[in-house]
Amino acid sequence: MNLKELYQEIILDHGKNPRNLGKFENFNKDAKGHNPLCGDKVHLFLKLDEYKNVKDISFEGEGCAISMASASIMTDLMKGKSEKEAKEIIHKFLDMIKEKDDINTNLLEEDEKTKLMSLGGVKNYPMRVKCATLSWHALSSALDDFQKDVTTE
């Protein structure tokens, strides 16, 4: 895929009208992501229930269509996932963005995979890979923080 094909309907739609945008009440974890090179910012809010399932997730941020679309699609598909599942999806997504041709997991529906694959065009553009992965790294850091809290209890 060349980069222009990247700007297809899915990305433009999520980029222009991001889902799950804005802080919500009662989040119990959050993490910030910042790309110092371009100034893109994302602040991720997460509520994990007592079984460590994603009860709610949202983000605030400013950035390009790629980073906004990525955060939008990610927050959509993480709802209801367990912490373990969320981590596996993050792992598979980052693998795909960096090198793999596909997302190999049965944790996602086909249409969810299609949406994520539409971000795959950034693969060969290191400057844009960071746009696509910013919110995912923020989620990863929010989850790790939670785990740390849990283990100290």
Added chain:
Amino acid sequence: MKIENIKKEFPIFNNKIENNDLVYLDSANSSQKPLVVVDRIYDFYTKEFSNIGRSVHYLAVAATNLYENTRTAVQKYINAKDKNEIVFTKGATEAINLVASTFGQKYLNEGDEIIITELEHHSNYVPWHYLRKNKGIKINFAEIDEHGDVSLESIEKQITSKTKMIALTHLSNVTGAILPIKEITELAHSKGIPVLVDGCQSAPHMKMDMQDLNCDFYAISCHKMYGPTGLGVLYAKKKWLDDLPPYQGGGGMINEVKKNDISYGELPNKFEAGTMATAQVIAFNESINFLNKIGINNLINHENDLLNYGEEVLRKNNFVKLIGNPKKKGAVLSFTIDGIHPHDIATILDEDGVAIRAGHHCCQILHEKLGLTASARASLGVYNTRDDLDKLNESINNCKKIFNK
């Protein structure tokens, strides 16, 4: 040398970039290199290479002479009084760090103030921030006006009895504002304050005259002046270079080294420790030759025409917002498009072979003031043509179409 045919002097334009002719509009970031400069590096390494200033064999002496010839060429190009007022550095960043560090060490104490402007590139802010952290100095920002300009009055407002240095850009890499350096220097000197000028953006586009500007320090980036990377120039008045302590210690900058004491070398060696970017310095002489052959007035006329034409063309699109409308403007067209992030603009333009920069351009303070996180910037070089700006415009319209679908 005819300016209309100047693209031919730059081999990069002979190649297709991803199947497109290159429309290079990122010269404020770094300029392309004419063949004479590339060839000079090749010739030096293949036929004339030696380290300079140390050995007495033929090649060492010849290389030393070539290296010093560039110093003289720079002196003439910027009309400095003395060739020892030219110090080679690894870049303009190092030039500013050199001054901040040595001047700070000798003259700045807790509570002292320096003035910079909201236009500054990070390289003319961060080195002073170190002094804020280490020495407790205060940094005051001269504010921009609504046109993205900094006036003499704006500087004057920040001057107090504690002001020890004014450090500011000559030409903003975002708004294109050309600051009245001569007037600012006159005012500063009347209060006993030295002036450092970040000349990264001005040196490739304006007539350089250090004796007329009368500033104390002037930092130049050679890779923005059709020269090699890894090289900058610090111009400093001789009295400062005599007065300030050395910046880095090492070979080549010493006079005598004993177990209990060290004395330092004469200018310019005092500030050029270690093996310098010899090939780059020698090749930079060709950049200056190249600029001299074009003629600074021809260059200025050509780039002014492009700037005016570019503004005119972009203004026809009501969705494009140009950033900065200063009294005197040079070589940059920064803009935003409603609803399209600058990174997306740059990526889509890139697909058409149009190379621009998007981001904060190392000016986060300025972007915050302008209420932006990022902007898109097309910047000009001597090789650009009206045709390039038409292609820019076409590609911007294409970008708008993609986002509107």
